[in-house]
Amino acid sequence: MTSPGGTGGAYDFCVIGGGIVGVATAHRLLTTFPGSSLVLIEKEAALGAHQTGHNSGVIHSGIYYPPDSLKARLCRAGAEWTKKFATANDIPFRECGKLLVATDSDEHERMLALYERSIANGVEVEAIDADELKRREPRITGVGALFVPATGIIDYTKVTAALADQVVAMGGKILLGTTVDAITENTSAVTVSGSNGSVSAGTLIVCAGLQADRMARKAGIDTDFRIVPFRGEYYRLPARRADLVRTLIYPVPDPALPFLGVHLSPTIDGDLTVGPNAVLGLSREGYRKGSVNRRDAADVLSFAGVRQVARDHFGTGVRELRNSLFKRGYLAECRKYCPELSTADLLPHRAGIRAQAVLRDGTLVHDFLIERTPRSIHVLNAPSPAATSAMPIAEYLVEQLDSVN
Template sequence: MSAYDFCVIGGGIVGVATAHRILARHPGASLVLLEKAHALGTHQTGHNSGVIHSGIYYSPDSLKAALCRRGAQWTKDFAAAHDIPYQVCGKLLVATDDVEYHRMLALHERSVANGVDVELIDAAELARREPRVTGVGALFVPSTGIIDYTGVTTTLAAQVRAAGGLLVLGAEITTLTESADAVTAAGRTGSWTARRLVVCAGLQADRIARAAGLRTDFRIVPFRGEYYQLPPNRAGLVRTLIYPIPDPDLPFLGVHLSPMIDGTLTVGPNAVLGLAREDYRKGGFDARDAREVLGYPGFHRVALANVRTGLRELRNSLFKRGYLAQCRRYCPELTAADLLPREAGIRAQAVLRDGTLVHDFLIERTDRSIHLLNAPSPAATSAMPIAEYIVDQL
């Protein structure tokens, strides 16, 4: 057991960015980063659509809105400075009927309030820009881009090591003990003591918070986002990211067409309840994970309030034809043969006991620790501003 100035739990992009910022603010400090997996960025960081978000969706007074705008620019600047491939391809949010059209107008007002550069276009202009996409109108966000966030994480990690930080993989933390002057994180593989602790544990955030004695009334509910990949000969179907107009009552953005930085084109994700937090296989199951979510009153309330949506998402997960129908609303030439298997992602969604879905980033603290409890999309885009926000509180 060694004593450190700082300990960070979590080796996703936000945890690594936080370690990076700590060492930038405190040169020469001793720091250890602990990651349960045997590689960095293996969960939400490495299982997303790789979008550099613009901040168009979020409430203007939210942390998400403020940090996403800053994060988008930082991500592009960092990628350019370190030869990490990225592309600013823009995004079209497509309205396919009158209901979505009026939602689109409301979203346009929010984007202006958030200071996001956005263009309102009609059906004819949409058809000119993306001939394979149909709709009654669209919002074009030119600043949206694509990147590989695992590559960003790897580059940040190299800089953490160069600054003297120690990265320990395969370190699953099960207990936290806080005293007046230190915190000790321990698990099967070892024990580490530090003056200050930051926890960016993603899918395990609630469990680590309970281990720290935080009196927080929430639970992480895992939602599987299932993707398909289009065949190589369809990879040029669209030039920009194509998104539906989101339902403001749901935290998910809907099934979208996403060009990836590796040249592939994906479609997804849907959103179905996951019965395992870290098993990405179809039908993945973990008894502890399933027991915790199915026995949680907050999940019961979410399920009752969203019966129709939940059944639709489950049907689309089980039957490709239903999933395809979601895509064909804005890209009618897609066929079932175009939808090839691709690994799912799992979103760590904080849910309160009363059934409230936590939409914003959620941060709590003890005397010597800071816990990032809810950091879904756009956390990857916002990683460095989130890290700076956390380090300000240290």
């Protein structure tokens, strides 16, 4: 198969972004077009420094998403790929399963609707009653639950590192600590200029996560959206509580709300975490509570779409902020399904930041969003389950190359 990179650049391919999606894309390009030249550019000193390294490590099943969406299709394929890749590369993972717990009649009704969606998505799922829930998880309370056996846990930074090693072994070059200042495209190549000089490539693929909209604007794409950072705060339970549950415990999601809610998540390292909430952030990469970046804050507060989101979800936003400031409010979310938890159980843990694309009219983009120029592809929105779906996303991007060259 001939590389579509063209002859106008020093490299056939350039990938911007060293998260799991960017590294998987580099891996897929070199697998599909063996012998091609490729450079991956990452501004941080290590790969997977942001969303890849700040999530709960869940291998998602695809249960939540509309059956005809990219999310649903790519998540199912991604879960299978992740487990196979981990097995082949001695990366620890555990298929612990997930329980979505309904705590009242309204949630139970939503649970049954989600069961039907799961069947339509081809996801193995079991509906259980309160007695069976108590038998399986004695410390969890609910009127019923859905059990998804395929859900697992893993460390996605280890997956990213293994992919990167293979990229280098196939001849790819990885440039760390390299910021991108400008992207210039002509009929034969794309030039990426940054802190360590310039590189030229026949084809550019940008997987920039929290900086996706800014990279798109550097490339001359007219973006009618903004990446809005939502800070997800986690707590860790004490070691004596690490065996509180055997499976992941999630609330039944409310379709009127943009995020999944606070859940109990065993980690592959043996911890048990609680979270995340979802608080509007004023710093795209500020993980400490109260972090403010002037440029990021101006981007958020000046964008009409964010103001519309605030109006549409005012009550939810107030509740999430209150729960961020006061541990008791956060605890109340957990005690709906795990009543024995106390404030003393909530120990500090690292936060994550979700890159959420918001349109000018206030619509939160829930599916993957991709834009093209003649010689580039930009991944503009890759929310959860992007880590699970990384390789199928990469395959999808590579399939698009015929349309950009």
